[in-house]
Amino acid sequence: MPELAAHVRDVPVNQIREITEAAWRTPGAIVLSIGEPGFAVPRHILEAGMACLDRDETNYTPNAGIPALRQAFAARFGEHNATPVGAERVYVVDGAQQGLHFAMSLLLSPGDEILIPNPGYPTFAMTSSLLHAVPVRYPLYPEHDFQPRIADIEGLITPRTKVLILNSPSNPLGAVLGEELTRSLVALAVRHDLWIISDECYEAFTYDVPHVSPARFDSDVPGEARVFTSLTLSKTYGLTGLRIGALICPPGLEQRMNNVMEAIVSCVASPSQYAALAALTGPQDYVSHAHAHYRANRDAASAVLESRGIPFLTAQGAFYLWADVSHVSGGDVRSWVRRFLADSGVSFAPGTAFGSIGEGWIRIALCGSQADLVEGLGRLPVRLS
Template sequence: MLPMPSAPAHVVNVPVNQIREITQAAWATPDSIVLSIGEPAFPVARHVLEAAMAALDRDDTDYTPNAGIAPVRAAFAEHFSRRSGVEDDPSRVFVVAGAQQGLHLALSTLIGAGDEVLLPDPGYPTFTMTVGLLGGVPVPYPLVPHHGFQPRIEDLRRLVSARTRVLMLNSPSNPLGSVFGSDLTRDLVRFAHENDLWIISDECYEAFTYDVPHISPARFDAGGPEAVPEATEARVITSLTLSKTYGLTGLRIGALVTPPGMEPLLNNVMEATVSCVSAPSQYAGLAALTGPQDYVHTALEHYRANRDAATAVLDALGIGYLDARGAFYLWADLSYATGGDVRAWTRAFLADRGVALAPGTAFGAMGEGWVRIALCGRTDELIEGLSRLPAPQRT
């Protein structure tokens, strides 16, 4: 038997996704409480399911244009314009197989071997994984507790180099639940233009903020209503998804909202990756975007209530956390218990107490000692799971 061909270093060195690691261990553990993964707990709205089934019933299963069906692109454009305040043309919307494929598509058009991408640390792990798979160099910028886990322009200035091509932004943040304000967002867009960088703005959780607005960086880009003077041409690519907003995680549908001029490149790269998103998923997405929005309103209030219930448990135990202003996660400080290895601690906590939490190191080195708690499941399980956490020793 011939030996297995060796994989290239940029593939071998892609880090393990520790979220999946602990979640799969939890799924294999009977009666475990899984607070480690962001899977919405509500059933998908019936009108969305019926739209997908209707597409199957009429055998609408052929190829679609690379960028998606025209009505779906128009619906995404209208949705983005309404939420961001940025007028957008459907011709610049690309329907993608979920935000992850959109991230891969965007980076595939922007970076080559050895190019650097500035990524948040803590940040979603596939940011780093995707950059590495494309032969790029992930450069983490630190998000620290004493600055509310918000980006600092001085850190970005220290890290940018002649090889830097992209600044990755994520607000509302997964895993942090933090939300960028208007002034910070404007400063980040200005920094990108001053340094000739593209911005990929991951706005997967834009529908879920608590008492603060969601601010899209596109507002301050060229063509936006508050464009910074440095923005002589558009440089922001916005990533949207229906996975979280409407609970369509398995249908794999999202969109990239792109600057003018990128359409030919994206069409070619889309053809070389997935060709197009399945037609039934696109029709489900169209129904979600244009139909009743009860699901979104119900989910938002459930996540808010779960956030409040979770923080009440942590407060009673004396456990510190970052005040979640968006998304559906809570970022909690377990450094007093984890012994400097939160990844190992979460595995032991699952084995001993039957609760799965995502280790902070899944999101970067700055996450050591912290855990991410998913707030999107049942309230009773959330309260029970968190009540099993060890309290800090009182002095």
């Protein structure tokens, strides 16, 4: 048979899925390797999606989504970020991953370079490579609390650099970018005439610090604005299977966005859009309950890690803890998590799933039951020194 394209053959295995699927095949495993919210979706959200099907409202929608949902996303973004956004700049997408692909499709030509965090979410590199672009990883070092440094990023910029990806709150780190650093990162992009794609999947979940969107510091003048903001309801409302989110674009790109959206998915399924509308405009009890649960789990997990002498990054956002297991991983944390699952029945995402700086680290998902979380972490080997 003919060969697949080289850029497809070179896409690496997603190590998060690799260990999680192994855990799903392991009877009685405690799965702490994947970020899947565990609460029941509120009834009013489910009923809105079912009502759409009952009405047989199953035809195409506009490329950009139903107007009411675009307005709801714009209203929520403006309220939470003190940054007014017109609904005409909001494009309803088939989950955050499709939103990232959408943005990169608009911005990257073959051979262009895109700056992505190391450690950072794996699909940043996977998606850009599929588009024939070149992912260039900027370092987030433990000694700097895994925060980006302007000089480190600036030193990687070349004439081929087109896009800077930011992710706050961070998956996998739980780190949050502060206001001054965010402002400086936008200024860096302006100096070097770069686009910014801001992945804000976990914007609803920060602890004692605010979420700061780079869009707050972007120009509102067409031709000068440069920030694309990727949002999702997967984490905020536990709608991972409905595949629904939004991409907010700079002003003046509306027609281009329609053209590209048509070529990728045409439009998002109607039931998912109406369910999302109910989520955004209805009661917000789910979000406040989830926030309290994740925070309590973060604190409980932190206490277990401290009791076992295991260093970790204090999570300021998202629902993950980033922990240092280099005392047992032997320089190959990917192999170690597989052995640990086999021996102890607990799965963690290996830090190398997120980049080379993740060697010796694991990502711990905080979104399940606290009892399972504490039990699983209690099986980690004690660090003696």
